[in-house]
Amino acid sequence: MSMISDTLTIANVSQTFAGAAGEPVEVLKDVSLTVGRNEFISIIGPSGCGKTTLLRLIAGLSSPLSGELLMNGAPIKTASSERGYIFQSSGLFPWLTVEKNIAAGLKARGLYKARKSEVQRYVDLVGLGGFEKSYPHQISGGMAQRAAIARALINNPEVLLLDEPLGALDSFTRMSLQDELIRLWRERGNTMVMVTHDIDEAIYLSRRIVMMSPRPGRIVQILDVPMSYPRNRAAGDFTALRTQILKRMDFARDVQEEYAI
Amino acid sequence: MKIKFILRALFTVSGFGLALAVSLAFPTVQADVADGAYRAVLAGLIVLFAAGAALGVRDGGRRKKYEARAPFRFALGIALLVWDIASAKTGLLPLPFFPSPSKILSAFVVDRDFMMENVLFSLRLYFAGFIGGTVLGVGTGVLIGWFKKVNYWVFPLLKMTGVIPAVAWIPIALTLLKSGFLTGAFLITMCAWFPIGFQTANGMQNTQRVYFEVAKTIGGSDAWQLLHVALPNALPAIFTGISTANGLAFTTLVISEMLGAKGGLGYYINWAKAWAEYYKVYAAIIIMAVMFSLILALINLIKNRALAWQKGLVNNVNDL
Ligand SMILES: Nc1ncnc2c1ncn2[C@@H]1O[C@H](COP(=O)(O)OP(=O)(O)OP(=O)(O)O)[C@@H](O)[C@H]1O
Ligand SMILES: [Mg+2]
Numbered sequence: 300m301s302m303i304s305d306t307l308t309i310a311n312v313s314q315t316f317a318g319a320a321g322e323p324v325e326v327l328k329d330v331s332l333t334v335g336r337n338e339f340i341s342i343i344g345p346s347g348c349g350k351t352t353l354l355r356l357i358a359g360l361s362s363p364l365s366g367e368l369l370m371n372g373a374p375i376k377t378a379s380s381e382r383g384y385i386f387q388s389s390g391l392f393p394w395l396t397v398e399k400n401i402a403a404g405l406k407a408r409g410l411y412k413a414r415k416s417e418v419q420r421y422v423d424l425v426g427l428g429g430f431e432k433s434y435p436h437q438i439s440g441g442m443a444q445r446a447a448i449a450r451a452l453i454n455n456p457e458v459l460l461l462d463e464p465l466g467a468l469d470s471f472t473r474m475s476l477q478d479e480l481i482r483l484w485r486e487r488g489n490t491m492v493m494v495t496h497d498i499d500e501a502i503y504l505s506r507r508i509v510m511m512s513p514r515p516g517r518i519v520q521i522l523d524v525p526m527s528y529p530r531n532r533a534a535g536d537f538t539a540l541r542t543q544i545l546k547r548m549d550f551a552r553d554v555q556e557e558y559a560i
Numbered sequence: 561m562k563i564k565f566i567l568r569a570l571f572t573v574s575g576f577g578l579a580l581a582v583s584l585a586f587p588t589v590q591a592d593v594a595d596g597a598y599r600a601v602l603a604g605l606i607v608l609f610a611a612g613a614a615l616g617v618r619d620g621g622r623r624k625k626y627e628a629r630a631p632f633r634f635a636l637g638i639a640l641l642v643w644d645i646a647s648a649k650t651g652l653l654p655l656p657f658f659p660s661p662s663k664i665l666s667a668f669v670v671d672r673d674f675m676m677e678n679v680l681f682s683l684r685l686y687f688a689g690f691i692g693g694t695v696l697g698v699g700t701g702v703l704i705g706w707f708k709k710v711n712y713w714v715f716p717l718l719k720m721t722g723v724i725p726a727v728a729w730i731p732i733a734l735t736l737l738k739s740g741f742l743t744g745a746f747l748i749t750m751c752a753w754f755p756i757g758f759q760t761a762n763g764m765q766n767t768q769r770v771y772f773e774v775a776k777t778i779g780g781s782d783a784w785q786l787l788h789v790a791l792p793n794a795l796p797a798i799f800t801g802i803s804t805a806n807g808l809a810f811t812t813l814v815i816s817e818m819l820g821a822k823g824g825l826g827y828y829i830n831w832a833k834a835w836a837e838y839y840k841v842y843a844a845i846i847i848m849a850v851m852f853s854l855i856l857a858l859i860n861l862i863k864n865r866a867l868a869w870q871k872g873l874v875n876n877v878n879d880l
Contacts, residue, residue: 358777359776360773360776360777377776378773378776378777379776379777379779380777380778380779382777383777383778384773384774384777386770386773386774388770390770390771390773392771392774392788392789392792393869393870393873394792394793394795394869395792395869396869403775403778403780403788404778404779406784406788407775407778407779407780407781407784407788408778408779434869434873436872436873437872450774450778451777454778454779
């Protein structure tokens with residue numbers, strides 16, 4: 300990929316935090332990655348390997364110890380509505396109704412008066428019609444996550460960063476929201492960077508999968524997922540890729556042996 | 561079921577009925593007691609609760625409440641009856657310290673205009689001071705909660721002056737402000753300022769980081785984050801501050817009226833006491849109870865409106 304068509308460039312990024320006793324803890328080490336326009340990329344890796352840390356750096360919510368992060372060639376310095384962020388917990392404002400939460404992005408940017416009529420479209424887009432006037436504590440976790448997605452989408456961000464957006468959901472809700480995410484992405488053509496714990500989800504959704512090592516997080520491998528959408532979870536190439544990832548992440552070792560005993 | 565409810569209604573009004581019967585049947589032995597107001601109030605209560613029962617016939621919810629309150633209302637009537645007998649009817653309770661209910665109620669008749677004047681004075685004083693204190697408290701709290709520098713310089717000051725009971729400023733305030741009304745308003749402002757300011761600052765500082773981060777990633781400026789994230793997040797705490805401040809403000813109001821102001825219910829109590837007209841003191845205390853309850857109810861109403869989003873999220877939105 301040429302530099303021009305890359306939306307995100309992450310070059311030699313390292314991050315260190317102060318540990319419990321104040322000692323420096325290396326969380327990310329020399330991470331380099333480019334993400335092209337309209338890509339859907341997933342980041343997987345063991346808990347605590349720095350996935351959220353990396354996503355926050357891309358968002359501009361924190362700055363790296365060393366290295367460089369660029370969006371369309373310009374350094375990322377602060378958070379901006381160009382990079383939407385869907386948090387691990389929905390982060391809906393409890394004092395606003397679903398509808399007003401979704402409209403918050405327009406209000407924050409002073410566009411509400413002009414684009415008021417769009418709010419309902421986004422409510423419907425994520426299937427929350429009838430719950431416009433509900434407060435976040437009155438809706439289910441899946442609905443809250445959908446509202447959070449609509450809140451990010453209404454700004455039409457060029458890059459959407461998703462931190463385990465479906466992590467807290469049951470498998471049915473999860474699968475239907477996965478389909479919704481694919482639909483939204485293909486409709487709008489923005490760039491998606493998603494952190495997930497779920498290998499199937501990564502394969503089902505993304506064009507490329509970034510695998511990270513345990514702390515300090517480094518990129519171990521980047522896998523292409525060449526299948527066309529919609530993907531079939533039971534297909535041979537799907538399961539083959541799953542096995543390949545499990546092996547690479549060291550979870551599939553000696554499976555046969557164990558069964559043999 | 562109908563019969564049972566009618567019996568409940570009769571039970572409710574019978575206490576007041578008996579009290580009225582006693583008032584009418586036995587001669588008053590204490591001097592200077594006009595029974596008119598007392599009897600009118602009893603008759604009024606009977607009519608009121610009879611009307612309440614009539615409304616309850618059609619409305620199940622109302623009926624339940626009415627039935628639940630019946631024993632208390634009956635007891636209230638009996639208490640008045642006993643009190644009336646012990647005071648006006650027999651003189652067991654000595655005047656002037658223990659006037660009869662009829663004596664106390666007659667104060668509302670003989671002293672109506674002067675009392676009203678003082679009630680209005682108290683209300684003006686209260687609202688002037690309390691609204692001032694709320695505005696000042698929220699303002700200071702926002703500055704402390706938002707700006708690190710203000711937090712560093714002003715918060716300790718707020719904490720130090722906040723623990724001083726506002727009435728301690730009376731001598732200084734009276735000397736400097738010269739007016740009793742201004743002094744009272746100043747004291748109430750002072751006593752409301754601290755809890756409200758403190759709670760506002762705390763409520764803002766306790767905002768979860770993720771809300772600010774959400775605001776940033778959807779394009780919210782610093783000012784937007786202050787107004788649309790930190791401030792709404794602080795709203796429950798602000799109302800906690802207002803509740804605390806309110807209790808302090810009632811006390812401060814009455815004390816400042818007793819010690820400096822030339823009007824108000826506190827002033828009225830002092831004045832009545834000077835004339836040894838203790839029944840007027842009791843009358844003023846009754847007015848206070850009603851007035852402060854109404855103010856509490858008003859604040860509760862505003863609070864429940866403003867915090868409607870908390871309903872079901874937090875256990876007791878209703879208690880103040
Ligand atoms: N602000 C911080 N201060 C100190 N340590 C931090 C901070 N943020 C993250 N860490 C540490 O950095 C490491 C990586 O955290 P991160 O949240 O990026 O992991 P993760 O890969 O997202 O994990 P998970 O899959 O469980 O969400 C963890 O050990 C965490 O304790
Ligand atoms: Mg994480």
